[in-house]
Amino acid sequence: MTSPSGNSETPLKKSKVEEIKEASSGLYGTIPDEIGAEHVCFSETSIQVLKHHGTYQQDNRDLRSERRKAGLDKDYRMMVRTKTPGGLMTAEGYLACDDLASKYGQDDLRITSRQGFQFHGVLKGNLRALIKDLNTFAQMHTKGACGDVVRNVTCSNVVDIDPAYAKLGADLFALSTKISDHFLPQSRSYYDLWLDDEKVSIDADGNVSYKAKHAAKPEDEPIYKQAYLPRKFKIGVATDFDNSIDVYTNDLGVIACTKDGKITGYEILIGGGLGHSHSKQDTYARLGSAIANVAESEIIPVIEAVVGVQRDFGNREQRHQARMKYTIDGMGLEAFREKVQEYYGKPLPAATGIAPSAQPDYLGWHKEITPGLNYVGIWVENGRIRDFADGIKFRTGLRKIIETYKPSVRLTAHHNIVLSGIGDADVDAVKAIMAEYGLPTQDSISPLRRMEMACPALPLCGLALAEAEREMPRLLKQVEDLGHGDADVIIRMTGCPNNCARPASAEIGIIGRGPNKYNVYVGGNRTGTRLNTLVKDTITVEDLPATLGKLLGDWKAEREDGEAFGDWAHRVGYEELTARLA
Numbered sequence: 289m290t291s292p293s294g295n296s297e298t299p300l301k302k303s304k305v306e307e308i309k310e311a312s313s314g315l316y317g318t319i320p321d322e323i324g325a326e327h328v329c330f331s332e333t334s335i336q337v338l339k340h341h342g343t344y345q346q347d348n349r350d351l352r353s354e355r356r357k358a359g360l361d362k363d364y365r366m367m368v369r370t371k372t373p374g375g376l377m378t379a380e381g382y383l384a385c386d387d388l389a390s391k392y393g394q395d396d397l398r399i400t401s402r403q404g405f406q407f408h409g410v411l412k413g414n415l416r417a418l419i420k421d422l423n424t425f426a427q428m429h430t431k432g433a434c435g436d437v438v439r440n441v442t443c444s445n446v447v448d449i450d451p452a453y454a455k456l457g458a459d460l461f462a463l464s465t466k467i468s469d470h471f472l473p474q475s476r477s478y479y480d481l482w483l484d485d486e487k488v489s490i491d492a493d494g495n496v497s498y499k500a501k502h503a504a505k506p507e508d509e510p511i512y513k514q515a516y517l518p519r520k521f522k523i524g525v526a527t528d529f530d531n532s533i534d535v536y537t538n539d540l541g542v543i544a545c546t547k548d549g550k551i552t553g554y555e556i557l558i559g560g561g562l563g564h565s566h567s568k569q570d571t572y573a574r575l576g577s578a579i580a581n582v583a584e585s586e587i588i589p590v591i592e593a594v595v596g597v598q599r600d601f602g603n604r605e606q607r608h609q610a611r612m613k614y615t616i617d618g619m620g621l622e623a624f625r626e627k628v629q630e631y632y633g634k635p636l637p638a639a640t641g642i643a644p645s646a647q648p649d650y651l652g653w654h655k656e657i658t659p660g661l662n663y664v665g666i667w668v669e670n671g672r673i674r675d676f677a678d679g680i681k682f683r684t685g686l687r688k689i690i691e692t693y694k695p696s697v698r699l700t701a702h703h704n705i706v707l708s709g710i711g712d713a714d715v716d717a718v719k720a721i722m723a724e725y726g727l728p729t730q731d732s733i734s735p736l737r738r739m740e741m742a743c744p745a746l747p748l749c750g751l752a753l754a755e756a757e758r759e760m761p762r763l764l765k766q767v768e769d770l771g772h773g774d775a776d777v778i779i780r781m782t783g784c785p786n787n788c789a790r791p792a793s794a795e796i797g798i799i800g801r802g803p804n805k806y807n808v809y810v811g812g813n814r815t816g817t818r819l820n821t822l823v824k825d826t827i828t829v830e831d832l833p834a835t836l837g838k839l840l841g842d843w844k845a846e847r848e849d850g851e852a853f854g855d856w857a858h859r860v861g862y863e864e865l866t867a868r869l870a
């Protein structure tokens with residue numbers, strides 16, 4: 289017997305996670321029994337279901353051995369992720385998140401590479417209170433922010449304010465929200481578990497209790513059915529002049545195609561995904577392939593057809609083969625497209641093959657479409673909104689601006705932040721606050737740092753093989769000290785090949801291989817349409833600066849007029865660069 293994805297050697301036994309999802313009765317699972325239990329952590333069964341409610345269980349890995357020696361449990365903490373399509377929120381929403389980070393988190397907020405917030409360091413006993421308060425005070429939810437469903441829908445985040453979008457004739461934020469809402473799980477479990485005080489209560493001592501059992505029969509999930517999707521499903525919306533969200537890295541990408549600034553159609557890409565495993569040779573990074581160009585009214589029906597095909601034909605036996613990219617490559621792109629057409633019920637209009645021309649980051653000050661208003665893009669080191677003891681006071685500075693001037697807030701897919709709606713008369717005052725707290729734009733950081741990204745990795749991510757966010761600032765400083773601070777290069781680092789900060793589509797990608805060991809990849813381009821290639825395997829953290837220095841030095845010596853680093857690397861060739869680094 290063959291599996292739906294065409295692998296004749298794969299036995300048709302569903303993975304454990306599939307069994308858990310199916311038996312969860314609409315994403316309740318064992319959470320009702322454990323939510324109020326005194327134990328400091330959730331069971332494996334609950335952990336798998338909790339993801340669909342937007343939360344992961346983690347533990348502080350820095351403390352593992354010390355606590356083991358002392359005979360203590362791991363230092364368990366929950367991570368909670370918001371679902372904010374396009375990263376758009378009100379000033380009030382931002383301020384509520386900032387308050388909740390102190391009340392329940394570790395005194396910081398993490399902007400994700402998919403335009404959400406992550407709260408880290410949340411105790412199990414505070415989980416329900418945080419999710420409830422997020423919904424109540426920040427008007428934000430976490431439903432489907434993790435898990436095997438459609439995740440946060442990303443969107444170029446100045447679509448309603450930047451003059452480049454003035455003639456567009458469509459609201460891409462509204463489109464992103466519509467897509468996000470359409471694919472939310474329908475089960476009442478999110479409401480019952482986290483919001484309904486009739487069912488769950490917290491007493492004066494903070495003890496949580498689940499008072500009512502959920503309905504025996506959950507509501508239908510018309511899109512997902514009983515077991516949801518085989519794996520996570522990422523969707524992003526870009527335009528042909530703005531690929532700031534890295535649209536090709538999504539399971540499904542939408543590119544608004546323009547002529548004279550006005551939208552003429554929407555290119556649909558499928559099968560992007562960068563995560564892979566160092567040890568599993570049948571895993572790989574893949575960029576999306578264009579399959580159709582449709583009108584706005586057809587976007588959701590087409591996405592529903594693609595999601596349906598992935599739901600029914602994706603691999604549910606081996607999770608490492610469950611992302612849609614493997615379903616597509618297993619079936620063949622054309623066969624997959626035909627199946628989508630069948631689910632869609634009519635022929636798909638042909639793709640145009642259009643590709644985005646730029647990947648802007650919107651740092652610095654810009655005029656808005658509305659006369660008299662301005663927006664500013666602020667660089668946030670690795671997305672961590674925190675007051676660093678000897679460094680930038682991101683948290684206090686941002687809070688002061690947002691409290692005083694009430695701008696709308698937009699999280700970017702480069703884990704930076706855009707504040708908009710600032711009147712001409714307030715620009716100087718906002719600049720003064722930025723200077724007081726050290727909040728940078730592109731003018732106050734080196735070009736090397738401008739497009740950098742690093743994932744959270746250690747100490748809390750259970751999958752991290754090596755440091756990322758904590759190592760990146762030191763690495764960049766060392767490369768700057770080698771004389772390469774002026775290198776305008778897209779550089780990204782992750783602690784494992786899951787690629788949360790998308791190193792595989794960067795000009796320079798650094799991926800954790802093991803403790804203090806990394807692989808180096810080069811050759812992505814400035815528009816996000818080319819993957820990079822491995823040129824140095826298993827290098828120690830101590831050797832990283834010299835390796836990057838050698839590459840950047842060779843580029844500067846050999847580049848043609850205006851040739852970007854990634855294009856130079858691609859031209860010189862990966863074998864040649866590997867040999868040079870040997």
Ligand code: SF4
Nearest residue numbers: 743749752783784788
């Ligand atoms: Fe964790 Fe890996 Fe994602 Fe980094 S890339 S946050 S190490 S899963």
